[in-house]
Every structure is written in C-alpha cells, then in structure tokens.
Amino acid sequence: MQQQYDVVVVGAGFAGPVAAKKCAEAGLKTLMLERSENPGEKVISGLTIPVYGFLFGPSFIRDGNPPIERPVDGIRNYVIYDIKTSDIDIVELRIPRPLSPVMAFGYNAYCKPFIEWEVKKALESGAELRTSTTAVDVIRENGCIKGIVTDRGENIRAGIVINCEGSQGILAVKAGIREKYPPEAISLADTYDYECPKEVIDKVFGHTLRFCWGFDEQMIAPPLGHGNGLMSWPYRNSIHWMQDQCLALDRGQVPNLVRLFDEYHENITSQLPWWRDEIAPYAGMRARMWEGFEIFVGLDDRLRNLPNVADGMILVGDAAGLESTGLCDGVPAAWFSADIAADVAIEALKADDTSAAFLKKYAKRMKAHPIIQWTITCRGRWNLRKAQESHQRKDLKGGVNYQFGPGILTHVGTPLTRCILGAMRKDLLVMSKWVKMFIRYYYNWEHERFGGERLSERPGVKGTQGLALLLFNIVVIVLSPLSLVLAWLLAPLAWAVNPFNKLLQPLIELVLRGWIKMEPLFRSLTTLTINSVKQSNPSIFNISK
Amino acid sequence: MVGKSQKFPGVEWVGDTGNFIRIDEAKCTGCSNCLKVCLGRCFEIRNKLAAIKSLDECMECAACWYVCGEGAVDFSWPPGGTGYRSDWG
Numbered sequence: 001m002q003q004q005y006d007v008v009v010v011g012a013g014f015a016g017p018v019a020a021k022k023c024a025e026a027g028l029k030t031l032m033l034e035r036s037e038n039p040g041e042k043v044i045s046g047l048t049i050p051v052y053g054f055l056f057g058p059s060f061i062r063d064g065n066p067p068i069e070r071p072v073d074g075i076r077n078y079v080i081y082d083i084k085t086s087d088i089d090i091v092e093l094r095i096p097r098p099l100s101p102v103m104a105f106g107y108n109a110y111c112k113p114f115i116e117w118e119v120k121k122a123l124e125s126g127a128e129l130r131t132s133t134t135a136v137d138v139i140r141e142n143g144c145i146k147g148i149v150t151d152r153g154e155n156i157r158a159g160i161v162i163n164c165e166g167s168q169g170i171l172a173v174k175a176g177i178r179e180k181y182p183p184e185a186i187s188l189a190d191t192y193d194y195e196c197p198k199e200v201i202d203k204v205f206g207h208t209l210r211f212c213w214g215f216d217e218q219m220i221a222p223p224l225g226h227g228n229g230l231m232s233w234p235y236r237n238s239i240h241w242m243q244d245q246c247l248a249l250d251r252g253q254v255p256n257l258v259r260l261f262d263e264y265h266e267n268i269t270s271q272l273p274w275w276r277d278e279i280a281p282y283a284g285m286r287a288r289m290w291e292g293f294e295i296f297v298g299l300d301d302r303l304r305n306l307p308n309v310a311d312g313m314i315l316v317g318d319a320a321g322l323e324s325t326g327l328c329d330g331v332p333a334a335w336f337s338a339d340i341a342a343d344v345a346i347e348a349l350k351a352d353d354t355s356a357a358f359l360k361k362y363a364k365r366m367k368a369h370p371i372i373q374w375t376i377t378c379r380g381r382w383n384l385r386k387a388q389e390s391h392q393r394k395d396l397k398g399g400v401n402y403q404f405g406p407g408i409l410t411h412v413g414t415p416l417t418r419c420i421l422g423a424m425r426k427d428l429l430v431m432s433k434w435v436k437m438f439i440r441y442y443y444n445w446e447h448e449r450f451g452g453e454r455l456s457e458r459p460g461v462k463g464t465q466g467l468a469l470l471l472f473n474i475v476v477i478v479l480s481p482l483s484l485v486l487a488w489l490l491a492p493l494a495w496a497v498n499p500f501n502k503l504l505q506p507l508i509e510l511v512l513r514g515w516i517k518m519e520p521l522f523r524s525l526t527t528l529t530i531n532s533v534k535q536s537n538p539s540i541f542n543i544s545k
Numbered sequence: 546m547v548g549k550s551q552k553f554p555g556v557e558w559v560g561d562t563g564n565f566i567r568i569d570e571a572k573c574t575g576c577s578n579c580l581k582v583c584l585g586r587c588f589e590i591r592n593k594l595a596a597i598k599s600l601d602e603c604m605e606c607a608a609c610w611y612v613c614g615e616g617a618v619d620f621s622w623p624p625g626g627t628g629y630r631s632d633w634g
Contacts, residue, residue, distance in 0.1 A: 037559070037626040042605070044634035111634045132626030151624045168607045170622060183611045188582060193555060193633040238633075247582065247612055254612045256581045287555020287633035290584050292606035 005031045007345055008148050008158035009127075010135045010171060012039040014111075015317035015334035016164040017118035017127075018058050022342035023162075024126035028349065031156065032119070032127055033148065035134040040115030043166075044291035045330075046191055046233050046242040048072050048106040048209060052371055053332030054441075055434055056419045058339055060121055062437050063543035067113040067450035069235035071442055073100035073207040077400045080214035081393055083271045089397050091405040094208060096515040098526040101207040102442045102533055108233050108240075117451060135165070138175045138313070144354070145175065145312030160312055160345045160354045164338065167293040167318040167330075177310045181321075184248035185303060187295035187328075190261045192241040193287040200282045204274065205234035212272065213384065213400050215391055219267040229384075230268055231328075232275075236445075239283060243268075244328075246295065295328060297321035298376025308366065309359035314341040320366075326378030326403055333372050340365045370415035370422075378403070378411060406509045413497035421494060424487040428480035432473050436541040439469075439533050443541070446534045465532055466540040550602050553585075556631045558601055562623035566609065568595050572617035579609035579618055604629050 006028035009020045016032050017039075023030040036042040054062050074094030081087040095105055123129060139147040139155055147157035165171050172178040212230040214220035220230050220243075233240040243264055245257055269275055297303045298321060308320040316322075317334030324330060344362040348354045366372055380403030387395035401407040423430045444450055476483075501508065519526075546560035566587070568579075575593045580586075585602035588595050588609065595617070605628055610620035622628075 035622055035625045036630060038630070041630035041632065041634070042628070044604070044631070110632070112632055134622045134625040136621070151622075168610075168620070170607075170620065181611065186608070186611045188606065188608050190584065191634075247608060249578070249612065249614065252576065252578075252614055254578045254581050258581060258584055258586065261584065285554060287631060288553045289556055289629075289631055289634055290604050290606055291634075292608045292611065 003154065004157045005029045005147075006159045006349055007031070007162060008033060008156055008160075009162045009164060010148060011035075011164035011166060011319070012119050012122075012129060012131075013043050013115060013164060013166060013317070013334070014118065014331045015338040016162075017115070017122035018061075018335050018338035019162045019164065019316060019342040019345070020127040021058075021060065021118075021122040021125045022339065023345060024122065026342075026346045028159075028346065030127040031158075032122065032129045033133050033135050033150065033156075034129065034131045037132045038112070038116070039119045039129070039131065040112035043111035043115060044189070044191055044289045045111055046189070046231055046240040047111060047331070048108050048233060048329065049331045050106040050327060050329055051104055052416065052419065053329075053335055054107070054437060056371065056423055057332060057335035059433075061118070061335065063433060064117075064121070065440065065444050065450050066109070066117045068107040068109050068441060068445055069238075070108045070201075071101050071104040071207055071445055072106045072108055072209055072233075074105045075209045075211055075404050077404050078210065078212045078272070079397050079400050080212055080218050080220055081396070083214065083218050083220075083268075086273055089393075091397060091400050092208075092516065093405045093408065094512075094516060096512070096522075097519045098522045098529045102529055103438050104207075104441065107441060108235050110235070113450075120451075135171050136174075138171070143311055145310060158312075159349050160314065162314050162316055162338075162341050162345060163319050164316045164334070165319045167323065169315075169319050172313075172315055172319060175310065175313070177313065177315070178306050178321075181294055181297055181303065183254070184246060185294055185296045185300065186247045186292055187244045188247055188257065188292050189242050189244040189290060190265070191289045191291065192265075192285060193289075194239045194241060194279075194283040195237060195286045196239050196279060196283040198237050200279065201234045201237070201239065204278045205232075205239075207234070209233055210274075211404055212268070213388070213396065215396065216388055219264050236448075238286065239279065244295075247292075293330070294318065294321055294323050296325055296382060297323065298325045299379060299382055304376060307356075307363075309356050309362055311356045311359075312354045314345060314359055314362050316341045322372060322376055324375035324378070325382065326375060326380050326408075328381065329375075333375050336369055336372055337366060340369070370418040374412060374415040380404075380408070380411070406512055407505065409508060410498055410502040410505055413501045414494055417494040417497045418491070421487045421491050424483055425491075428484060429473075429476060431483070432476045433543060435472060436469070436543060439536065440538070440541040442530075442533050443536055443538055446530075449538070465536045469540050548601055553602065555633045556604070556629055558603075558629050559627045560601075562600055562603075562627045564597065564600070565605075565621050565623040565628075566597060566600060566603065567619040568597060569617045569619065570594055572615045574615055574617075576614075578612040578614070582608040582612050
C-alpha cells in the first residue's frame with residue numbers, strides 16, 4: 001500500500017519533532033516515523049542541554065515548559081593526579097550567585113519525557129506519528145529519494161525526507177549518502193542512573209555538574225583515550241553517571257571494555273572521596289545502559305564534509321555528524337539543524353525542486369551557523385588526551401580549564417556573540433523572551449509544573465514581580481531601536497571576542513574565582529531572588545501566542 | 546515477550562527482534578573486537594570465529610559494527626517496537 005506525504009521525518013528523537021512541527025505549521029502533510037514503541041525510550045544520554053540550545057533554538061521550546069530535571073549553573077571539574085592520596089585539583093566554571101541558579105548554564109533532562117513533550121507539540125501542530133516502525137530503505141526514482149520503505153513492507157512516498165535517525169546513520173549508509181564512521185570517531189558511553197534523595201543532591205551537587213579527569217593509571221575512565229573522563233549529572237531525585245570510551249583501535253585491537261568498564265567503575269566509586277562518603281551511602285542504582293555516538297566526526301575534515309543532503313533527503317542532528325566534539329552534547333545542534341532543515345524543505349517543496357543542488361541551501365546555512373561549527377570542530381576534549389598521557393600536571397589542568405573551565409570563553413566567545421547579535425537583529429524583543437525563559441524554567445522546576453503552555457495564576461501571590469518584569473519589557477521595547485543598531489554595528493566586531501577574552505583570561509578567571517569566593521555575601525540576595533521566582537504569578541512569564 | 550537483566554537494571558528488551566546483527570564468517574578473522582566492546586555479551590567465539598550468542602541484551606549501540614575492521618559485522622535496526630527500551634536514558 002502506498003501513502004503520500006509532503007514530508008516524512010525519520011526518527012522522533014530530539015530533532016525529528018522540531019522539523020515535523022515546523023513543516024506541519026507550514027501546512028505540509030507531515031509524518032514522523034519512530035522505531036521505538038514510545039518516543040524517547042531508545043535515547044540514552046547523560047544530558048545537560050547547554051543554554052545556547054534554548055536561547056537560539058526553536059521558539060516553542062524557549063517559550064514553552066518542557067520537563068527538566070534540574071537547572072545547571074556550571075561544571076566543577078576534579079583533576080585527579082593521585083586518587084589514593086586525594087591529590088586532586090578543582091577547576092570550576094560556574095555562573096555565580098545570585099545570578100544562578102535562576103540564570104542557568106544549561107538544563108538537565110531525561111531524554112524520554114523531554115522527547116515526548118516535543119512530540120506532543122509536533123502532533124498539536126498537525127504532524128502525524130507512526131511508532132514501532134523502522135525505516136529500512138529509501139524509495140528511489142531516477143536517483144532521487146521519493147520516500148521510505150518500512151519494516152512492515154509499506155512504501156511511504158514523500159516530497160522530501162528529513163532524516164533524523166541518530167548517530168549510527170544506518171539508513172543514510174544504506175542509501176549510499178554517508179559511510180560507516182571509523183571507530184576512532186565513536187565513543188561508547190557506559191551510563192548509570194542512581195536514585196538519590198533530592199536533599200542529598202541539593203547539598204552535595206547543588207546545581208553543578210561534576211566531571212573527573214585523571215592520568216591514565218588513575219583508572220578514571222577506560223584507557224584508550226582521546227579525552228575520556230567521568231561525568232556526573234545531578235537530576236531532581238537521581239544522578240546520572242557516565243564513563244565514556246573512544247573506540248580507537250591500537251594495531252587493529254580494542255581493549256576488553258566489558259571488563260575495564262566494570263573495573264574502572266568499581267575503582268572510581270570506591271575511591272573518589274565525595275562519591276564514596278557523601279553520595280554512595282544514599283544512592284541506589286536504578287538503571288545501567290550504554291550507547292555509541294559519533295563524538296569526533298567533526299574533527300576529521302573528510303568526515304565533517306560528508307554530504308548532508310541528497311536528492312530528496314536532508315540529514316539532521318547526529319545523523320549529519322553533528323555531535324559536539326567539545327562538550328559532548330548533541331541536542332542544540334540537532335535543534336538548530338532541524339529548524340534549518342524544515343525551512344529548506346518548505347522552500348524546496350514550494351519551488352517544486354528537491355534536488356541536492358537546491359537542498360545545498362541547507363548545507364550552506366549549516367556552515368554559517370556559528371555554534372554548530374564551533375561544536376563540531378572544537379578540539380579541546382580531543383587534546384585532553386595528550387595531557388592525560390603526558391603526566392604533566394600543568395597540561396592536564398590547563399586542558400581541563402580550556403574545555404570545561406573558564407578557558408572555554410576564549411573559544412566560545414565569538415560564536416556565542418554572533419548568535420546573540422543575530423537573534424537581536426531578528427527579534428527586537430528576544431532579550432525579554434530570554435529573561436522570561438530563565439524565570440519560567442526555574443519556576444517550573446521548583447513546582448514541577450511541566451507540559452502546560454498556560455499556567456494558571458496562583459492565589460495569594462503578590463504582583464511586584466509582574467511589575468518588575470513589565471518595567472523590564474518596557475525598557476526592552478523602548479531601547480529596541482538602539483539595540484538593533486548596536487547589533488548591526490557590533491556584528492563585524494564579533495570575531496574579536498575570542499582574542500579579547502584570551503588577552504583578559506587571567507583577569508576573567510580572577511574575577512570569577514573572587515566572585516565565587518564572595519558568594520556567601522550574596523546569600524540573602526540569592527534567597528530573595530529564588531523565593532521571588534518561586535512565588536511569582538506564573539502568568540507574568542508566559543509568552544503570548 | 547519482555548526480558549530484563551540483573552546486570553542492567555532499568556532496561557527492558559522486547560523480543561522478536563530477529564537476527565538484526567549478522568556475522569559474515571568468510572570475512573571474520575576471530576579477532577574478538579566485537580566481544581570486547583559488547584557490554585550485552587551478545588557474541589562468542591565458535592570454531593575460532595565470532596558468532597552471535599544472543600541478542601537478548603543488545604542495546605543497539607553498533608560498537609561491534611564500528612570496531613570490526615574486516616566488515617564482517619552487518620548491523621541493522623531490529624523491527625519496530627522490538628529491542629531495548631528504558632525510561633532512564
């Protein structure tokens with residue numbers, strides 16, 4: 001039986017619903033195909049979605065109420081020289097109080113509920129969803145992809161296919177568009193989920209991620225290298241824990257990871273002081289999972305430039321090799337690329353031209369996206385491996401600082417500034433929306449109020465916060481012509497942010513360290529800020545649709 | 546049929562996957578790379594060559610496919626609605 005759609009989206013993960021929603025909103029008959037029975041149940045991650053994903057990604061996520069597990073204020077890195085003698089340095093990158101935790105560095109989330117929320121939004125916009133359906137092949141006519149063949153033997157025809165199938169890219173490989181990645185581009189992530197009382201997590205982690213890095217013999221993460229570490233994420237009532245291992249071969253051989261993952265996990269959980277003493281007595285393992293993902297594809301020129309379009313198909317997110325080589329996150333690039341893919345698909349169908357030549361608009365826009373390009377080409381994590389091998393304390397600490405500490409400002413500053421200025425040019429009120437997002441997300445986290453677009457008013461709350469936000473909105477509106485002019489004027493200078501930050505790096509680090517040390521002085525202000533948001537009337541930070 | 550694992554709590558495996566991973570004996574050199582990366586212990590060595598022991602605890606990570614330098618491992622997705630699932634990813 002043949003069925004005809006304008007757009008078929010393969011995969012309902014983080015990217016698929018974003019593309020499907022936009023296409024459906026444009027009036028296109030859109031179908032999502034998902035191989036799992038329930039969306040999100042095959043997606044494994046230790047997940048902080050960095051804040052730039054929310055700031056510059058799809059507006060329905062920025063302006064909505066997706067389910068998050070905890071706002072994150074930054075990363076506390078444990079640089080381990082000798083775990084037995086607790087010879088450990090700490091490198092910290094954190095938004096200080098009282099800005100945080102309301103102003104967040106990112107948001108932790110379980111994949112399944114977040115993806116279910118995204119899918120719900122796509123369905124509300126008119127997209128269709130078919131679960132328990134695996135795309136096994138493409139329909140080709142005169143070389144052009146014209147739809148999908150499913151494992152149920154269905155031929156689903158489409159004007160265009162948006163492929164969001166994920167890291168392995170089985171469909172794209174089978175269709176001859178891309179190729180199987182070499183093992184040195186792949187990371188195998190052994191992931192644990194521990195239940196732990198919220199008050200213990202609040203006390204030990206607060207809102208800060210904890211990462212561990214060490215010389216090889218410290219057995220922090222399995223020994224093949226290329227920048228491996230151990231990462232832990234505080235969720236609401238649980239902790240995610242991941243040891244990941246690049247699959248690079250040594251003379252054709254891979255170490256016995258089955259044995260080593262167990263050994264290293266036992267080593268670190270029994271010796272890492274804060275885990276052993278402060279978490280382990282209260283934590284119980286709820287789940288252990290693992291996943292392979294394409295961590296270093298972007299660092300290889302040839303792999304990075306593999307086609308991400310073909311006649312009749314656009315590849316998005318992990319399926320296009322967009323996993324971040326630095327922070328190891330894939331969600332923001334998945335959202336950005338899905339958004340761009342939907343725009344190009346809509347244009348292509350309107351022009352009645354879905355040829356690869358037309359779809360190269362997508363490739364061009366991807367190359368022009370400052371954060372996508374930064375995330376897939378950043379070598380900080382890769383270079384950590386050299387430091388782990390070198391056994392030079394300075395190198396290891398410096399490498400951690402560069403990628404996961406304040407040093408990141410020397411390479412993320414320019415792309416971030418470009419995106420901020422670009423967003424200000426496109427939407428005069430975007431700053432107001434960002435502020436509302438931070439407040440809404442924190443409010444929803446505190447009250448566990450997710451999903452609803454319209455939060456009802458809570459009785460008994462005072463209106464001062466609403467007044468403050470209204471005044472802020474007025475200021476944004478009044479100053480918007482000026483901010484627009486500034487955004488245009490400053491855009492050509494954005495390149496200078498990275499070198500400027502590099503020049504001022506010692507000063508920036510000094511200020512940041514000093515501010516964090518002085519945080520106790522801001523305790524009252526922090527409490528006031530948090531309570532103010534908690535007691536807000538939630539209607540004040542809704543975005544009018 | 547839904548399977549569970551003592552070693553990997555929080556994950557369920559829905560059966561009837563079929564043989565979505567296959568090994569081409571003609572290409573396999575018996576290097577054991579697939580055994581060494583498979584946390585689900587899906588492989589074994591039989592007559593000096595890799596063979597599928599059971600896909601009951603496969604997480605579909607494709608690590609076996611990536612580390613096989615000979616191209617002897619053929620990896621595809623299991624049928625829709627089958628294979629692993631978890632609420633805790």
